[in-house]
Amino acid sequence: MKILIVDDFSTMRRIIKNLLRELGFNNTVEADDGLTALPILQAGGIDFLVTDWNMPGMQGIDLLKAVRADAKLASLPVLMVTAETKREQIMVAAQAGVNGYVVKPFTAGTLKDKIDKIFERLDAK
């Protein structure tokens, strides 16, 4: 299981990376916005995407839309971890096909819970 972590702040990438390691996911790669993330995703081999929303260059919501629009990536599970808390934003993310939405600041428990739920749903399909 290879996970791509996209956030413009290296501290947040480090936190998410460490938490994922605690959960048993040791294979992670990082990108600092949508523009650098997309080529990594298109190169293949990524099984799970964790992305922030508010980033310079390409924002997380646009990365999500680009992923869903790409036939090869369309079914990639995407977890959004963001400080964006407007109801309209959450609804737009849901419509765009996000698999989970975690608001910052978050706890280790919340992240685990959402990742578990995403995999439960994927297994059920």
Added chain:
Amino acid sequence: MESSTKTAQLKAAHALVSALEADNEELIQQQISLLSQAQESELFHEVGKLTRELHESLNSFNLDSRLVDLTENAMPNTRERLNYVITTTEDAAHKTLGYIDETLPLASSLKETAEKIDESWHRFRMREMNATEFRELSKDIEAYLPLVKQHSDQIHINLTDMMMAQGFQDLTGQVIRQVITLVEEVENNLVRLVKVSGKHLEHKKEDKIVDPIKAEGPQINAENNPNVVNNQDEVDDLLSSLGF
């Protein structure tokens, strides 16, 4: 009125008088139309000047209203944002220090007990220990091993919490970036204001398009905003109401 126009008008007036005296109908009409033409062009000139002045006043008024908005709304909002940075960083620093305070005694107690056992163990290896003392040592080791596991687990938890407390940097970084953008805007407006007062205003009209999902970073005063969720539970409720 400019003197050249005046001379021309005076010349036309004299010519008109001469034409009237000579009773030259054609010349009379010619001079009258010449005079009224000069008047019209003067009128157009004045209207043009007034229009330009009005345009400039309106533009500087627009600029002023943005400045008013900056001072009335953006600045207090920025104060709030910067206070948010202070409280968030303070909170994170206290949390981290708290975990350190909790963790250090755990490490120290493990070290002290280990030293004590090490010393006794050394005496045992040197055959300097009697049976009672050895029973005591065995009891100490038996009590120590589960304690090592227990304290190590707690240290691990505390270190993870310390790591989580560093998440503030992402949030405060976003807020500070917004403040930088505002400072840039104030700077640009001041430059433009200087240009207006120097009568060299650049006409630049920007249409403001409101994007409902524009990224805003962490919300300040989220409790008072019905359009914003306050925590993960509210996100989950919203998503489940959407059939998630």
